[in-house]
Amino acid sequence: MGSEHQTVTTFEVRDHVARITMNRPEAMNSMNPELRWELSGHWDAVEADDEIWVVVLTGAGERAFSAGADLKHRARERDADEAQREQWHKMAAETTSLIERWHFPKPVIARVNGFALGGGLEQALACDIIVAAEHAEFGLPEPRRGLIAGAAGVHRLPRQIGLKPAMGYMLTGRHMTAARAYELGLVNQVVAMDKLDATVDEWLADILRCAPLAVRATKEATMRGLDHPLPQAFYTAYPAERRRQTSQDALEGPRAFAEKRSPDWSGQ
Numbered sequence: 142m143g144s145e146h147q148t149v150t151t152f153e154v155r156d157h158v159a160r161i162t163m164n165r166p167e168a169m170n171s172m173n174p175e176l177r178w179e180l181s182g183h184w185d186a187v188e189a190d191d192e193i194w195v196v197v198l199t200g201a202g203e204r205a206f207s208a209g210a211d212l213k214h215r216a217r218e219r220d221a222d223e224a225q226r227e228q229w230h231k232m233a234a235e236t237t238s239l240i241e242r243w244h245f246p247k248p249v250i251a252r253v254n255g256f257a258l259g260g261g262l263e264q265a266l267a268c269d270i271i272v273a274a275e276h277a278e279f280g281l282p283e284p285r286r287g288l289i290a291g292a293a294g295v296h297r298l299p300r301q302i303g304l305k306p307a308m309g310y311m312l313t314g315r316h317m318t319a320a321r322a323y324e325l326g327l328v329n330q331v332v333a334m335d336k337l338d339a340t341v342d343e344w345l346a347d348i349l350r351c352a353p354l355a356v357r358a359t360k361e362a363t364m365r366g367l368d369h370p371l372p373q374a375f376y377t378a379y380p381a382e383r384r385r386q387t388s389q390d391a392l393e394g395p396r397a398f399a400e401k402r403s404p405d406w407s408g409q
């Protein structure tokens with residue numbers, strides 16, 4: 142990375158919560174190589190830190206979560222010199238998005254504060270819970286640009302809202318409102334923009350009331366189990382569940398219940 146690079150994300154960790162913000166509001170938080178590269182580093186950090194139990198992903202401002210790929214950057218690529226192209230190529234080679242972290246271990250909440258289009262929606266689809274502002278809009282408009290939602294959008298959307306609704310949106314490039322996304326089961330909750338942060342905090346508080354290893358074991362068994370027929374999913378041994386079974390928290394939960402107190406989770 143060159144010294145001229147300006148940070149295009151923010152990353153904060155407090156009280157076991159990592160908050161990742163795509164910070165290009167002037168470009169509707171659209172995805173360029175720098176943003177993808179920084180996000181990849183943050184996901185690496187979350188995976189490596191056992192003290193991070195849950196993540197919130199959002200975009201800066203009130204207009205957009207992310208409007209998807211930065212098409213203006215694609216135009217810049219045509220005029221870039223060889224050194225710049227090499228830098229972008231190197232960054233891309235070092236980048237693994239949340240979209241391709243097929244079994245990301247920790248729960249991720251998408252705080253959708255505006256447009257989630259194209260690659261922006263594809264990121265939200267890779268999250269576990271979506272909380273949206275009332276004015277948010279969702280869509281995969283790639284065919285209107287001669288493209289497809291190739292970052293797993295064409296695969297995740299029909300799995301999450303059903304084939305016919307998904308095809309209706311994907312083949313037309315239409316947007317769906319936050320209310321419609323909620324009706325289709327894509328979004329967990331829709332609230333006024335001024336209540337978005339408080340609502341996300343409520344979801345965080347409830348997740349943090351649970352043992353972190355139990356949360357991770359639940360997520361892993363659910364997501365990996367979806368790849369199997371029900372009997373095989375049931376009989377499969379999941380690494381996160383084996384870890385939970387032998388953890389201190391597996392003893393702390395029943396003990397706290399018997400002692401009529403709140404459990405003190407250690408994540409161990």
